[in-house]
Amino acid sequence: MFDWLTNSTAIIIVLPVIIFILTMLLSGFRFRKTQRRIMLSADVSTIFLIIAVHFFMMVLFNKSFLLYILLFLFILGIVIVVIAAKKEGEIQYRKIIRGYWRLCFFIFALLYVALYLYGIIYSLILQF
Template sequence: MSSAFAWFIATVVTLPIIGWYLAYIITVKITKKKSYSVRLAADLSLVLFISAVYFISYEIWDQSFLWIILIAFFLVAICFTVVHWKVANDIHFVRLVRGIWRFNFILFFIIYLVLSTYGFVLRLIS
């Protein structure tokens, strides 16, 4: 049983789109709201995309880029906080965290696609 669980976790971390899709399917079956389910699945799968970016970059360059990933995450948070404060003259914490979290999902989803394509092409030509 533990090897099946380990296989499932390894697959979801390696292919976080599967994790996003599973979260989407489960939440749409429960809530019957597709747009809410897309947002909730994105919220739940951000950690999977961050870990996939880490492992893909480690596999491609044989170095840990965790510090760059953390810097990118916190730079987005700082930029969002400053912009939110300038626009609203007040900080609405829940809206701010939700915006930071969802923007980071988009950012790491794009990075995941770019690194996956780069790694695939790199392995084909070498």
């Protein structure tokens, strides 16, 4: 009865990796530098990572942490703007948004891997 829900959750959890790889491959036609391709792939897959981490947490802990994730994102944005304003004296929105978005990618990629490993270890413990 809930097979469609389980299948869609699994697809959402795996989607960031697929999007990252596809973007890397497709951006190879436009950019020759690997660094530019990685940055574009990170920018595109960040929103999918955030959603996947939310679904990972729902599956593993049977609770929605969406409010905490959004609160973390807002606080992180505020901290980055305050630090940039103190450091440079003036706010360069494009630079701040790009840095914020890439920092979010890094943090949520780490969370994604940590939750993935936690899920594997947790399921192995339940088996034995």
